[in-house]
Amino acid sequence: MCLKVFLYIEGSKTNLNNTMQTKSVLQKCPLFFLFIFITSSVFSQSSKEFDYNANREQLINQSIEGLDSLEIENWLFEFSCSDSIKLGMIFKMSAQTFALEFISIKKYEGGLAHLQGMYIAECNDISGKNYKSKDELTERVNELLEAYEKTSVNLIGIGYLKAQATQKHSLPLLKKYIHGSIKSTTKEYVEYAAVGIVNSEYGTITNHYGYFELSFPPSISEDAILTIQHVAYEKLEIPLKQFILNPNIVVTSKESVLDEVIVLDEKEHLKRKILGDKGNTNKSGFVYGGKEGTEIAKRFDIKNKKVFINNVGTFVSNREGKKFKLLVHLYEEDVETGLPGKSLLKKQVVIESEVERGWINVDLTQQNITTNQPFYVAFQWINPDVSNPHIGMTGKKGLTRRSSLGQWKDSGQFKWMMNAEVTFLNKEEL
Numbered sequence: 001m002c003l004k005v006f007l008y009i010e011g012s013k014t015n016l017n018n019t020m021q022t023k024s025v026l027q028k029c030p031l032f033f034l035f036i037f038i039t040s041s042v043f044s045q046s047s048k049e050f051d052y053n054a055n056r057e058q059l060i061n062q063s064i065e066g067l068d069s070l071e072i073e074n075w076l077f078e079f080s081c082s083d084s085i086k087l088g089m090i091f092k093m094s095a096q097t098f099a100l101e102f103i104s105i106k107k108y109e110g111g112l113a114h115l116q117g118m119y120i121a122e123c124n125d126i127s128g129k130n131y132k133s134k135d136e137l138t139e140r141v142n143e144l145l146e147a148y149e150k151t152s153v154n155l156i157g158i159g160y161l162k163a164q165a166t167q168k169h170s171l172p173l174l175k176k177y178i179h180g181s182i183k184s185t186t187k188e189y190v191e192y193a194a195v196g197i198v199n200s201e202y203g204t205i206t207n208h209y210g211y212f213e214l215s216f217p218p219s220i221s222e223d224a225i226l227t228i229q230h231v232a233y234e235k236l237e238i239p240l241k242q243f244i245l246n247p248n249i250v251v252t253s254k255e256s257v258l259d260e261v262i263v264l265d266e267k268e269h270l271k272r273k274i275l276g277d278k279g280n281t282n283k284s285g286f287v288y289g290g291k292e293g294t295e296i297a298k299r300f301d302i303k304n305k306k307v308f309i310n311n312v313g314t315f316v317s318n319r320e321g322k323k324f325k326l327l328v329h330l331y332e333e334d335v336e337t338g339l340p341g342k343s344l345l346k347k348q349v350v351i352e353s354e355v356e357r358g359w360i361n362v363d364l365t366q367q368n369i370t371t372n373q374p375f376y377v378a379f380q381w382i383n384p385d386v387s388n389p390h391i392g393m394t395g396k397k398g399l400t401r402r403s404s405l406g407q408w409k410d411s412g413q414f415k416w417m418m419n420a421e422v423t424f425l426n427k428e429e430l
Contacts, residue, residue, distance in 0.1 A: 015300035058157075063158040064134050075125040077144060078157030080108070084119040088152055088330070091121050098147045099127035103210035103248065104181045108264065115156065134389070178240070180247030182210040182228060190251060192327055192348060192382055193230040193370060194293075194404035203403035205293050205327075205382055225407055230347045241286040276377075277301050277315065277394065280358070286317050286390035287416070297340050297378035297399040298418045303319055306372040307422035311345075313361035314379050315392035318354070324388045326351040328362050329378035332371065339399070339408045340376040344369050351381070355389075361421075370425065377418050380404075392417035 077100065081087035083112070084105060091102040101124040108115045132139040137158070144155055182190040189210035196203025196214065206212045222241040228357060229235050233251040243249070276298065287296065318324060328349040334341030346367050353360050376399070398415035399408045 002264055044353045046211065054143065057138075059158060060137050061133060061216070062133070063160075064137050070146055072130055075131060075140075076103075076157075076159040076161060077123050077125060077155060078159070079121045079123070079148070079153045080115060080118040081121070081151075081153045081157045082118055083152070087119050087121050087153060090148070091123065092303055094147070095123060096126075099125065100144075101126045105207075105209050106179075106181070106211060106213070120156070121153070131134060172426060177213070177215045178243065178247065179211070179213040180243065182212070182249045182251060184233065185250055185252055190230055190233065192350065193228055193233070193251070195226065195228050196403060196405040197224055198227050198405045199407040201403050201406055204407040205380075205404050215395075229405065231343050231348050271424045272310070272421060273424065274419050274421050275302070277392075277417045278419065280315070287393050287414070291402065292381060292383070293402075293404045295327075295329070295378050295380040295401050295404070295406075296411070296416050297329070297376045298416050299320075299330070299374060299376050299399075300420050302372065302376045302422065304372055306370060306425045308425055309364055309369045309375075310391075310421040310423060311361050311363050311365070312377045312420045313359050313418065315359050316355060316357070316389040317392070318356050318389040320388065321354055321356050323352065323354045324381050326360075326389070327380040327382050329376075329380060330364070330369065331376040331378065333374040333376065340378065344371065344375060351379075353389075359419075368425075375420075377420055379416075379418070 079087070079091075081090075082232075084107070088105050091100070091105075095102040103122045103124060105119055105121045108120050125140070127140070129136070130141060141158070143154065148155070154220070157239070166309055167329065173405040180194055182195070189206075189208065191206055191208050191210060193206045193210070193212075195212045196202060197204060200222065202214060202216055202221045204214055220240070222239070224240050226238045226240055227235065228238070228244050228249060228251060230251065232254060234254055236249065236251055238249070245329050312328065312330065314326075328345075328351060329340075330344040331340035332344055333339070345364075349362055349364070351360060351362060361365050378399075393414040393416050400411045401408050
């Protein structure tokens with residue numbers, strides 16, 4: 001299991017109790033992340049008042065203490081910034097130049113006042129060096145400080161990874177929490193991939209940097225299977241105990257298959273039809289996501305007629321006019337369960353809009369999708385603010401699931417305001 005231990009430096013005094021606890025944990029933990037963070041009770045009120053440089057030497061001393069007897073796999077560094085987009089761009093463009101591998105970015109949620117509201121970037125040191133002395137680590141820290149001197153980021157954490165895969169590890173005995181990152185074989189971040197345990201409520205989606213976090217109850221075994229799914233990549237299934245030893249996941253792109261290209265000749269007078277809801281009336285209300293990753297779906301039956309899917313849409317309400325994102329899904333119907341099955345999409349589709357109220361439609365013609373079987377259109381909330389947007393609902397029934405890869409459930413008395421425009425390909429079926 002990945003375990004982060006934080007040692008705090010308070011003013012000019014080191015917390016020796018935390019140091020003692022860390023050394024005892026080191027003997028037991030199979031995969032161990034140690035991070036020592038700069039903090040100070042003197043500067044507890046404002047991040048602007050905090051003097052990082054004044055505390056950095058003590059941070060280095062504490063980081064190097066007691067490492068003579070340890071076999072360090074690699075070092076890690078953490079940086080902070082108030083702007084997540086700027087932080088991500090800085091490290092995406094410069095990390096490898098300064099012998100760093102950008103792992104992830106997330107919002108700080110701890111108790112240090114000077115880091116409140118900050119975003120933290122975690123990086124592997126890929127210089128190939130193993131810093132065993134204060135001078136060696138100081139030299140490396142100074143290199144990084146100089147590299148990012150003219151940016152708005154601060155070096156706030158130093159850590160190292162120690163792994164002993166042969167020792168016994170148990171998920172329930174450690175934190176019931178995992179985190180990791182997903183990249184492609186070409187080292188691209190895989191955003192909005194579904195990660196979780198299939199047919200459970202324990203699922204999430206990766207962010208723009210391929211990073212994800214998941215929490216589990218004690219009942220989840222380390223033998224449970226973690227599934228990673230994305231329309232552009234091969235599905236990956238990993239036992240939790242294997243993921244625990246290596247939380248950095250690499251996925252393989254799906255092989256390109258040359259499908260039959262459908263050319264629609266308007267002169268043939270092929271019939272186009274909008275299936276599902278139309279107009280702005282007959283709404284029973286609106287629904288919004290209960291949490292990030294919530295997904296709703298609606299079934300479309302085409303009576304075994306072959307169709308070309310032109311576009312899909314949904315009716316939204318966005319009263320505040322904020323920009324929002326929705327992930328679009330298109331599934332074939334599973335013949336055994338009647339529920340959404342395999343994805344019909346070849347590429348991921350994300351809606352970005354500021355529409356305040358009305359229909360938003362997504363053109364799918366470039367994906368060249370044809371089918372003669374019932375299919376499902378689905379929309380998934382991927383904003384941290386899951387109350388934006390609301391999606392219209394009306395009578396009859398729809399499907400919903402509360403997490404990525406979760407179990408589909410009947411929505412009860414409501415279905416969602418969605419539609420699909422299709423072109424019927426066989427004249428005799430018109």
